[in-house]
Amino acid sequence: MKVLYMSHRYHTNQNTIMKGWKEHGDEVCFLSQYAGKIEDYTYVKPIVVGYSPLFMLFYKLYVNVLAKDNPAAMDIRLKIGVPPVFKLRKIIREFHPDLVIMRERSVYTICMTAICRFYKYPVVLYVMNPVWEKQKKDLAHRIVWKLVPKYRLTPSMVVGLDYTGKERDKCAFFAPYLMEPQLSPEEKQYMENGQIRILEVGKYEERKNHKMMIRAFERLAGKYPVHLTIVGEVSNDFHRKYYAELKEYMDSHGLNDKITLKSNLKKADMMEEYKNADLFVLPSTGEPGSVTNLEGMAFSIPVICGEDNGTACYIRQGKTGYVFRDNDEDDLVEKIDSIVACPDTLKKMGRNAYQHVKKHFQFDSYYRSVERIMELQRREKGR
Numbered sequence: 086m087k088v089l090y091m092s093h094r095y096h097t098n099q100n101t102i103m104k105g106w107k108e109h110g111d112e113v114c115f116l117s118q119y120a121g122k123i124e125d126y127t128y129v130k131p132i133v134v135g136y137s138p139l140f141m142l143f144y145k146l147y148v149n150v151l152a153k154d155n156p157a158a159m160d161i162r163l164k165i166g167v168p169p170v171f172k173l174r175k176i177i178r179e180f181h182p183d184l185v186i187m188r189e190r191s192v193y194t195i196c197m198t199a200i201c202r203f204y205k206y207p208v209v210l211y212v213m214n215p216v217w218e219k220q221k222k223d224l225a226h227r228i229v230w231k232l233v234p235k236y237r238l239t240p241s242m243v244v245g246l247d248y249t250g251k252e253r254d255k256c257a258f259f260a261p262y263l264m265e266p267q268l269s270p271e272e273k274q275y276m277e278n279g280q281i282r283i284l285e286v287g288k289y290e291e292r293k294n295h296k297m298m299i300r301a302f303e304r305l306a307g308k309y310p311v312h313l314t315i316v317g318e319v320s321n322d323f324h325r326k327y328y329a330e331l332k333e334y335m336d337s338h339g340l341n342d343k344i345t346l347k348s349n350l351k352k353a354d355m356m357e358e359y360k361n362a363d364l365f366v367l368p369s370t371g372e373p374g375s376v377t378n379l380e381g382m383a384f385s386i387p388v389i390c391g392e393d394n395g396t397a398c399y400i401r402q403g404k405t406g407y408v409f410r411d412n413d414e415d416d417l418v419e420k421i422d423s424i425v426a427c428p429d430t431l432k433k434m435g436r437n438a439y440q441h442v443k444k445h446f447q448f449d450s451y452y453r454s455v456e457r458i459m460e461l462q463r464r465e466k467g468r
Contacts, residue, residue: 089182091116091197092211093163093189095124095131097352098376101263103128105448114180116173118166118193122320125352132176140167156290156323165192174200184459186211186238195232207462209455210234213373213395215241216259217251236458241374241395246408258454262396264379264446268360270436273385276363281311281425284362284386286355286377287369289317289324289348294368294391294412295331299344301368301417306343309425316358319348359384363431364424367391370412379446382406382438387431389420399446405438 088111092099095117106113107128115131124131136144144162152158177185177200185201185208187194194210201208210233238260243251276282283302287293295315302313319328328346335341350358359365365381367390374395381388382399388406390397400406407420424431 086111086183087114087180088112089114089116089177089180089185089206091118091134091185091187091194093118093166093193094121095126095129096121096376097123097125098262100125100128101265101448102451105263105451109448109452114176114182116176118162118168122318123349123351134168134173134176136162137167137169140165156321163189163191168193168196170196170200173197177201177206178204182206184209184455186455187234188212190229190233195229198233207459208234209458210237211260212237212239213241214254214257215239215243215395215398216257217243217248217253219250220252220254236461238454238458242398244395245392245397245411246402247392258457260451260454261399261446262374262376262379263448263451264376264383264442266439266443267356267380267383268385268439270385270432270439273435275432275435276428277361279310281309281363281428281431282361283311283313283364283366283421283425284358284381285313285315285366285368286358287315287317287367289319289328289331291327292369292371293317294370295327296334297412297414297417298366298368299331299334299340301414301421302344303338303340304418305421305425306340308422311343311425313344314347314358314362315344316347316350316355359386362386363435364389364421365406366417366421367394368409368417369394372396379442383442385435385439387424387434387438389417389424391417399441401437401441405434405441 088106095115103113113129115129116134117131120133148158185206187197188211198208216239236256239257240262242259285298319325335344359380365386365388367375367377370391370393372394378388378390378396378399382405388400391411392408393411397408400408409416409420
């Protein structure tokens, strides 16, 4: 089977999916709207399609003039970015896919859906919106839904752990992030030199809640032999300003020997950070669906994250880690304390986390959802 993907960029978490398709004997082509700063093309090198010249003129004006003080200004291309339609159509036709999977509901996706429908290529949407959510039924959303693929894959079952007041989307199918097991509990060296090493990962920006994490760590640092390492991206002035604020806080509170800040690590270096960690914490808020939860568990370490995260449901509460209340520093401290207070608990959770990844986050779980959608499409086509 020939599978065509389209996304705004090629994210590293796509690698295991691409590997799975290839090992299954399928041919994959990946289209991206732009290239990210750090990308790993081990299994597939994407074709960067770009945007239409007219949109790029508007985009440069918006980012550099109209919204130059907005750190999220570049994200406008994700929703209203317009593709070079003829170039896109040529690439699709030349590949002649049996299945097209495209990312997000956007102008780009609407254009690509129209091309694929015209040539009768089966289309599937891939979005972060969970299977269970509060459904939006206003006219604007209903119009957009008609213009993009009917069936969708999502790596999120529910945001957080609470299903209350949420409906199941019958056209949505859970296709989890995939993760190769990295370091078994038998190979893992926990708490070397008697120190509990806590790892946190995320861009240096407010939403990632690094400041809250440092305050929470500070409350525990006098109680336990702990060290915190924060790794994040620094690629613009907003990141640099936030990074400087963290350093200033650490300097003024005498935390430089207990906290290490790192930035822009390559994949191999990042894997070493996971390998050397005993506990992974993701304190961010407004997280559509972080893959770092799985990365931590793949290295046999327990994971703690906030409930406002589309992949919080990957954590088995009390077994592979904990989910804390969104933006609640006290609850975060309590959850960290409950793990670091007992080394045996930490090791047991690490073993559970590793087995959880092996059992539930491999390619067959993803492929089953794709198969179910394709079967539904075949039935509808045969009516």
